[in-house]
Amino acid sequence: MLDWLAHFGPITQALIGTLFTWFMTSAGAAVVFFFKTIDRKFLDGMLGFAAGVMIAASFWSLLSPAIAMAEEQGTLPWVPAVVGFLLGGLFLRLVDRFLPHVHMDKPREEAEGIKTRWRRSILLVSAITLHNFPEGLAVGVAFGAVAYNIPSASLAGAVALALGIGIQNFPEGLAVSVPLRREGLSRFRCFWWGQLSGVVEPIAGVLGALAVISMRSILPYALAFAAGAMIFVVVEELIPESQAESNTDVATMGAMLGFAVMMMLDVALG
Numbered sequence: 296m297l298d299w300l301a302h303f304g305p306i307t308q309a310l311i312g313t314l315f316t317w318f319m320t321s322a323g324a325a326v327v328f329f330f331k332t333i334d335r336k337f338l339d340g341m342l343g344f345a346a347g348v349m350i351a352a353s354f355w356s357l358l359s360p361a362i363a364m365a366e367e368q369g370t371l372p373w374v375p376a377v378v379g380f381l382l383g384g385l386f387l388r389l390v391d392r393f394l395p396h397v398h399m400d401k402p403r404e405e406a407e408g409i410k411t412r413w414r415r416s417i418l419l420v421s422a423i424t425l426h427n428f429p430e431g432l433a434v435g436v437a438f439g440a441v442a443y444n445i446p447s448a449s450l451a452g453a454v455a456l457a458l459g460i461g462i463q464n465f466p467e468g469l470a471v472s473v474p475l476r477r478e479g480l481s482r483f484r485c486f487w488w489g490q491l492s493g494v495v496e497p498i499a500g501v502l503g504a505l506a507v508i509s510m511r512s513i514l515p516y517a518l519a520f521a522a523g524a525m526i527f528v529v530v531e532e533l534i535p536e537s538q539a540e541s542n543t544d545v546a547t548m549g550a551m552l553g554f555a556v557m558m559m560l561d562v563a564l565g
Contacts, residue, residue, distance in 0.1 A: 300450060300454065301450060304442075305438050305439050305441055305442040305504050305508060306438075306439070306501060306504045306505060306508070308438040308441070308450070308453070308504075309434060309435040309438035309439060309500040309501055309503065309504035310497055310500060310501055312434045312435075312438055312453065312454070312456075312457035312500060313431045313434050313435065313457070313496040313497040313499070313500030313501070314497055315457055315458075315461050316427075316430065316431065316434060316457060316460045316461040316464050316493065316496050316500075317464075317490070317493040317494060317496050317497055318461070319461040319462065319464040319465050319468070319493075320427070320464040320465070320467060320468040320489070320490060320492060320493030320496070321468060321486075321489070321490035321493065322465055322468065323464065323465035323466060323467060323468025323469040323470075323472070323489065324468035324469065324471060324472040324485070324486045324488075324489025324490045324492075325468075325472075325486055325489075325490075326468075326469050326472065326473065327469075327472035327473055327475075327476050327482050327485040327486055327489065328482050328486065330473065331473075331476050331477070332473065332476075332477060333469065333473045335540055335542065336540075336542045336545050338466070338469070338470065338473075339536075339537045339538075339539075339540060339542040339545055339546040339549070340537075340542070340545045340546060340548070340549035341465075341466030341469065341470075341549060342466055342470065342533055342536055342537035342546065342549070343533075343534075343537040343545070343546035343547060343548070343549030343550040343553065344463060344466065344549040344550065344552055344553035344556075345463035345464075345466050345467060345533055345553060346529045346533040346534050346537060346549075346550045346553065347549065347550035347551060347552060347553025347554035347555070347556075347557070348459050348460070348462065348463035348553040348554070348556065348557040349430070349460075349463065349525045349526070349528065349529050349533070349553075349557075350526065350529055350550070350553075350554055351459070351553070351554040351555075351556075351557035351558045351561070352433065352456055352459050352460065352525065352557050352561070353521075353522040353523075353525050353526050353529075354522070355557065355558055355561040355562070356433070356437060356452060356453075356455065356456040356459075356557075356561055357433060357436075357437070357456075357518045357519065357521055357522035357525075358376055358380065358518070358519055358522045360440070360445075360448055360452070360515075360518055361375055361376045361379065361514075361515040361516075361518035361519045361522070362375075362376050362515075363445075364440075364445060364448070364514055364515040364518070365515045367445065368512075368515070375515035375516045375519055376515065376519045377519070378516060378519070379515065379516035379517065379518065379519025379520040379522070379523065380519045380520070380522055380523035380526075381523060382516070382519075382520050382523065383429070383519065383520035383521060383522060383523025383524035383525075383526075383527065384523040384524065384526065384527040385523075386520070386523075386524060387425070387429065387523075387524045387527040387528065387531075388527065390425060390428075391407065391408070391425065391527075391531065392407075392408065393408055393409055394408045394409075394421060394425060395407070395408040395409055395410070395411040395413055395418055395421060396408055396418050396419075396421040396422035396425055397415060397418035397419055397421075397422060406418050408421075415478065416475050416478060416480060416488060417488075419471060419474060419475065420471055420488045420489075420491065420492050422532065423467055423468075423470065423471045423492040424491075424492045424495050425528070425532075426467055426492075426528050426532065426533070427464070427467070427492060427493050427495050427496050427499075428495050428496075428499050428524070429499075429521055429524030429525045429527075429528060430460045430464070430496060430499075430525065431495060431496030431497065431498065431499030431500040431503070432499040432500065432502070432503040432520075432521045432524065433456060433460065433503070433518075433521035433522070433524075433525060434453070434456055434457050434460055434496070434500050434503070435499060435500030435501060435502060435503025435504040435505075436503040436504065436506070436507050436514075436517045436518055436520075436521050437452065437453035437456045437457075437518070438450075438453045438457075438500070438504050439503060439504035439505070439506070439507035439508050439514075439517075440453070440507055440514055440518065441453055442507075442508055443511060443514070448514075451564040452561060452564065454564060455560040455561045455563075455564035456561070458560055458564075459556070459557040459560050459561070462556070463553060464493060464496075467492070467493075468489045468490065468492070468493065469489075471485075471488060471489040471492050472485040472486055472488070472489030473485070475488055475489070503517065503521070534546075534550070537549070537550070
């Protein structure tokens with residue numbers, strides 16, 4: 296697989312990687328064709344798993360390479376990591392404040408962002424789309440970094456990140472489509488909205504790759520920015536949603552497993 300990907304440029308690689316993560320979101324959304332409901336304990340465990348993957352990816356695939364690149368550039372290694380990380384969180388906070396959306400475990404009346412007449416189904420899709428943007432950005436930046444032949448940014452590492460993000464996208468697609476089915480939408484419409492929440496990933500991936508290829512100096516900042524955006528999503532949404540019911544132990548063990556899987560992928564492949 297790595298030999299095949301190596302024949303493409305970094306932007307095409309980023310597109311392929313994020314098309315895979317979109318496909319995994321679609322696969323999760325397709326569960327609605329087989330089940331109308333999903334066990335809440337299972338869903339909380341999967342959401343915890345997704346949180347664990349994102350936490351591990353933020354360090355192993357993004358922050359650690361950002362620090363190494365800053366050292367190679369002769370700058371203070373912690374500056375790009377800290378600045379980029381905080382800017383990523385701030386960016387997501389601004390989007391979270393203005394983009395209309397509702398969390399999975401909240402009623403329509405508790406929607407966040409600018410007031411709108413959107414239905415709860417659209418607001419739920421909007422929330423998952425908010426999850427997916429930083430994930431696509433992270434994958435795109437990782438593949439874009441490969442173009443510079445930096446030891447800390449390998450094609451195998453970028454592939455590991457895409458695999459990890461893709462795996463945790465499965466429960467996110469499921470978390471959109473199944474609740475919509477409970478609200479009375481047809482199976483096809485539930486699947487359509489579920490997979491549509493992942494379409495932002497290829498867009499963000501290509502933009503991320505283009506940005507770092509155009510300006511090498513921002514590469515450590517871009518990696519840390521993606522990490523900060525992902526950690527914001529984890530702390531703001533994934534962990535609270537996975538812990539909202541009485542399945543806290545299941546959600547916590549899911550997070551531990553997700554972290555371990557992503558760490559294994561990054562170390563083994565990267």
